[in-house]
Every structure is written in C-alpha cells, then in structure tokens.
C-alpha cells in the first residue's frame with residue numbers, strides 16, 4: 643500500500659499560498675481543464691470546511707460580483723468577505739434558496755476503513771449533491787462532485803448523463819496515492835430527457 647505522507651508537496655504549497663487545505667489544488671486543476679468558475683458566477687460549495695475551495699472561488703470571482711454559498715457540518719477555519727455566505731448544517735436538512743451556475747461537492751463521510759461501507763456512504767452524499775444540483779442549477783450550469791471509485795460509480799455517472807450534456811471523470815494530480823477518490827464533472831445542465839416509451 644502507498645505510504646501516507648500528510649505533509650506532501652501539495653500540503654507545503656497550500657501553506658505557502660495561504661490556503662487552509664491541500665484540496666485547493668484538485669479544484670484548481672479541474673477548473674483549469676473545464677473552465678468551471680466564471681466571473682460573476684453564483685457557486686454552491688457542499689462540504690466546504692475548512693474552506694480552501696471557498697478561498698479559491700472567492701479569489702476568482704469575488705471582485706466580479708459573484709456569490710458563493712458554502713455548507714458544512716463543521717465550522718470554517720477562517721472568515722470570508724461579504725461574497726461568501728456560510729451555513730453550518732447537514733446537507734440532508736438545510737434548505738437552499740436561489741439559483742446557481744455551479745454546484746461543487748467535495749463532501750466526504752467519516753471513513754470506517756471498510757471499503758464497501760465507505761463507498762456506500764460516499765455514494766449517498768454524491769446522490770444528495772446531484773439531487774441538490776438538479777434543484778438549484780440554472781440551465782447550462784456545471785457540477786463537480788467527489789466520488790469514490792468502484793461500487794455504484796457507473797450508475798451515478800449514468801444518472802449524471804441524464805441531466806448534463808457532457809459528463810467527465812477526472813482524478814486530479816493532487817489526489818493522494820492509493821486514494822479511491824475521483825471527481826465527476828457535469829457540464830451543460832438540462833432537464834432530464836423523458837424516458838422513451840416503447
């Protein structure tokens with residue numbers, strides 16, 4: 643099994659650039675590849691604590707008049723300007739108002755160490771993130787969600803394909819060696835196609 647090194651080069655780079663978590667580099671890479679975050683965008687960040695993705699999005703769209711809403715069970719590790727609204731709560735319970743151009747989810751369950759259990763718990767969070775995306779995204783909107791490889795991933799991707807024009811899977815370079823994490827990216831949100839009746 644790959645050796646886990648908490649203080650790897652991404653950890654040091656995040657610290658040097660003032661980001662509270664190394665996860666920032668995963669979002670940065672996906673954003674550079676797919677152009678997720680546009681000026682003036684309204685962005686919803688599910689599972690946003692400690693806050694490195696919020697920092698990245700705020701730096702990119704704050705000055706353009708964009709808006710960011712973050713939700714997490716845990717508090718943030720830093721405070722943000724008026725462009726960022728934080729709701730501390732469970733994504734199964736909070737109500738989310740407004741329309742968004744982009745829904746991000748880096749949510750992760752508490753890991754049990756039992757692979758199948760962790761995959762199942764992660765999938766439940768992904769399905770909830772997709773449900774929220776369907777509820778709040780504007781037509782043409784974008785979605786980026788962390789998933790665990792294996793388990794129900796193929797069915798989840800299929801569900802995303804029902805409502806996004808284009809669906810990509812990307813494992814950013816900043817992902818730790820040995821991790822099952824990967825990201826599903828949905829581009830061009832549209833209403834689900836009606837199921838064809840034979």
Ligand SMILES: C[S@@+](CC[C@H](N)C(=O)[O-])C[C@H]1O[C@@H](n2cnc3c(N)ncnc32)[C@H](O)[C@@H]1O
Pocket residue numbers: 662663665666688689690691692693694695696713714715716731732733734748749750751767
């Ligand atoms: C890997 S961290 C996110 C890191 C974040 N993207 C950043 O850059 O700082 C995963 C987060 O998902 C949150 N989470 C897990 N289940 C949740 C739920 N049901 N509702 C809200 N947040 C949840 C956890 O509290 C945790 O803070």
